[in-house]
Amino acid sequence: MPDANKNYVGGEWTTTETGETLDVVNPADPSEVVARYQQSGSEDATEAVEAAAEAADEWAATPGPERGTVLREAAKILDDKKDELTDQLVAEEGKARGEAAGEVQRAIDIFYYFAQKASDLGGTRKQASGPDTDLYTIQEPVGVAALITPWNYPIAIPAWKLAPALATGNAVVLKPASVAPGPAVALAEALDEAGLPDGVLNVVTGPGSSVANTFVEADEVDAVSFTGSSQVGEMVYDQATDHGKRAQMEMGGKNPTVVASSADPEEAADIVASGGFGTTGQSCTACSRAIVHEDVYDEFVDALVDEAESIEIGPGNEADMGPQVSESEVEGTLEYIDIAENEGATLATGGGVPDDLGDGFYVEPTVFTDVERDYRIAQEEVFGPVVAVIKVSDYEEALDVANDVDYGLSSSIVTDDHTEAKSFIDDSEAGVVKVNDKTTGLELHVPFGGFKRSSSETWREQGDAGIDFYTISKTVYDNY
Known part of the structure; x- marks a missing residue:
């Protein structure tokens, strides 16, 4: 049997407080256990949130180009491991190899894209009504972002949430779907190797009923981004907004x-x-x-x-x-x-x-x-x-x-x-x-999101819209 992969909390690879693990099987041959992960509980999730909150201020104060350097190095590491990651995605999620390789490449491209965007972050300058005043805006990170991701794109969707969150200076807690969590854990491995400071990213595997709920309700969490079914997403949205969080839900389609x-x-x-x-x-x-x-x-x-x-x-x-x-x-x-x-x-x-x-x-x-x-x-x-x-x-x-x-x-x-x-x-x-095109397939530099029950219709993902969700504007009147 494979050894259990660990959670990534506070810059350390840790085992769960529950002592339990979950098995992931090969969808093409369910008798084959291809990987084992931590079956975490609420205590593990709380530790992850606390680690993110402790790391948030220092990462927010890190210059954007420096944050981009970490993302760029992570992209290179992912690129070097592309074949290995493709094998993992096929084994855990079952995608045809060509589709899996394309998804891995998309994650790599997303990290390169937001590595550059980290250097472009800024605000706007306006003319003040009176003399001797500078009037401008600053984009600041929202703080700690909780990301809840699905199994159907197990590396691309975590990447397109995670990269803009980190590029803009947020600390992150991430819960991937239990059916295929490996590619999201691989993102944490790449970022750790790339030199991401301890606690800035925390990945906890396990059920939504304990891990995700703890993330969403934690006082230290400022924003929640979810992708999954409409039924679950609507509950997560209500839960997040009831606790005063900024919330972004992308859900089902017909x-x-x-x-x-x-x-x-x-x-x-x-x-x-x-x-x-x-x-x-x-x-x-x-x-x-x-x-x-x-x-x-x-x-x-x-x-x-x-x-x-x-x-x-x-x-x-x-x-x-x-x-x-x-x-x-x-x-x-x-x-x-x-x-x-x-x-x-x-x-x-x-x-x-x-x-x-x-x-x-x-x-x-x-x-x-x-x-x-x-x-x-x-x-x-x-x-x-x-x-x-x-x-x-x-x-x-x-x-x-x-x-x-x-x-x-x-x-x-x-x-x-x-x-x-x-x-x-x-x-x-x-x-x-x-x-004259299929409904699937998305460019990474333009907004993505739906109407009606397909989305919370609050914030879009990807491109500049992804930056918008993870930042908040501060207006400055500098009367010098």
């Missing part, structure tokens, strides 16, 4: 791709398949609804079925699409497949578990047709490789169907009509809107 009458059906099917079946459908921005004009509906369905059936399923190091991350995720996906069939949707392909891949957590790429807009398969987040195809008679109906959900994270349209494209950009109720 993301549509509208296929217009002018679209090429095969091109549209390729876009939808990439967005819907990439990362095994385990992305908050995954396309789960294809809203298709009746003129191209039949051709699109045939092409999408072909795309789904051409995907090779298997272990991440060998196939196009890997397993889902856990047995409970597979059960949830299969439950929605049963619900869709019972509601009256037609199973065009997939819908089952491959019978030649052992006990791995696999689900076939699945396409449903004859889906009505009010079916649960068209309204609720599935988080698996399932696409519901909805037929519409015109663009106005397509837009109405696209917006007729409780979520608003990502959306796209496939069209050759520029007027439709402009209308969709203006009227789509989503925080990310794309034209």
